[in-house]
Amino acid sequence: MSSTNQSGRIVRVAAGQGFWGDWLEAPRRQAEGGQIDYLMLDYLAEVTMSILQKQKERDPKMGYARDFIGAVESIWPAIAERGVRVIANAGGVNPPACAEAVRQSAERAGVSKSVRIGVVTGDDLLPRLDELIAGGHALANMETGEPLSTVRDRVLSANAYIGSTPIVEALSQKANIVITGRSTDTALTMAPLRFEFGWGAEDWDRLAAGIIAGHIIECGAQCSGGNCLYDWQNIPDLANVGYPIVEGSADGTFVVAKHPNTGGRISIRSVTEQLVYEMGDPHSYITPDVVADFTTIHLEDAGENRVRVFGIKGRPPTDKLKVSIAYRAGFKAVGTLVYSWPDALPKAQLADRVLRERLDNLGLRFDKVLSEFVGASATHGPLAGDPGDPPEVQLRFGVRGEDKAAVERFTREIAPLVLNGPPSVTGFAGGRPKVEEIVAYWPALVDKRVVQTRVEVLG
């Protein structure tokens, strides 16, 4: 496919989930609300893989984002009759099991003859960790520099972030549903554009454009009016917010749009808010496929709820892949109590002092104790200034440590304060705080050549 034959052709990639837990209505609304070519569903956040790994340990048929099966079930006619293709990193730590569940759903819906399911694997490094460490791959923490060996026995999952190439391969083998594990969020959008327009693996500017298209829509409605601070009071009909759609062109330019008759708002300002979300060094947005330069992005108003994006530059990627590692890192619990007017804040502050003294008297030791006063200073600290005498203040008290028994003992010290602490206290109906095992994130780098992805297309 050469770009000259492609001029004027538009490929529409619609976002249907921005994380596991996003709006269940969105995939169906995207598939039915107007014309799209691809539906892109992003399910994985930093610690999602470890949750899925725990589920897989309990049941080897689990370990993927089960919401995805419901999403596919709600749009079989679009997939089987209208040719909408679906790309999702719903496979989690078990893409083959996810594919099998999708295959069974297709059978139940009577569409299995017209559905081909592509499965991308090879990102899971957990079974190879010892071999990699022995081979000199330190998998050092990108933030602290510590080698992975310091927490090796507590590692729950380890997955390399993989790029667009295996997804493009699955599409070229005529898969109408592509399921990956830890693909980068952005590759899910870039891959179909690269496939449709035949962009080369070294077409840096266009690959970077596809990545930035992915960044804009990977958080779903967060670029189309959701969580938008600018003029939030006047953003229309958030109840029916339209999720974003990238209308891509062969030259790498694209328009961010949404279906007609949907709520929300797409504007230069809403798209800019999403562009700066979770941004690091804007000159170097590093992905497995390309390094994109956010300082080259240009935005232009292209009509109501339409923003044109152009000018994007990219350069060759590094020889490393980022690895998402999750490990057990102790325990935590957070308890809350609500104090009411008058003097809600001083009452909550007294309760905080009493609680700290009691924990000390019990000889309990924690790595961290944090108290916050919700309604006065919890999110903005001293910047919030004097709260006056608010109607209520919530004391939010958390502890963290390696000693599970100490964290458990702490959870028994909240309720007594209702009767033996400061007055005008309520809001304890939730009961004793829950002790949570902390699964923490360990970002690392690994040489690209040690990760081999595999593509299988079923059906």
Added chain:
Amino acid sequence: MKVRLLDIAHARSGDKGDTANVGLIAIEPVWYPVLERYVTRERVAAHFHGIIDGPVERYELPNLKALNFLLHGALDGGGTLSLKTDAQGKVFSTAMLRMVLDIPEDEAKALKLPGSKQWPSYQRSPKE
């Protein structure tokens, strides 16, 4: 003239580990140079003094009329380790917008900056 950031900029924040990022965007493109000149790395470090443990980095995106700040050591370890309500740094954006800038009258008038003398100065210094 005192100008509150909330009146001339909008923002979104998020996390990467223990670092919060705040993207600060000029509401009117012609106001971007005000952000570039007055919302310095040092000014932001003083603003968040006592709230974050680490250094501040600043990047400029004149193409988007935006600055990007990285606030290190902002999230009590970040992600699942953090005990904070705002463990993912989602509202560092609005904390940033509390900042009040002192802009020379003629410059503020020329740019039609919305100002008011009613804002208390949030010129926080590391001595506080």
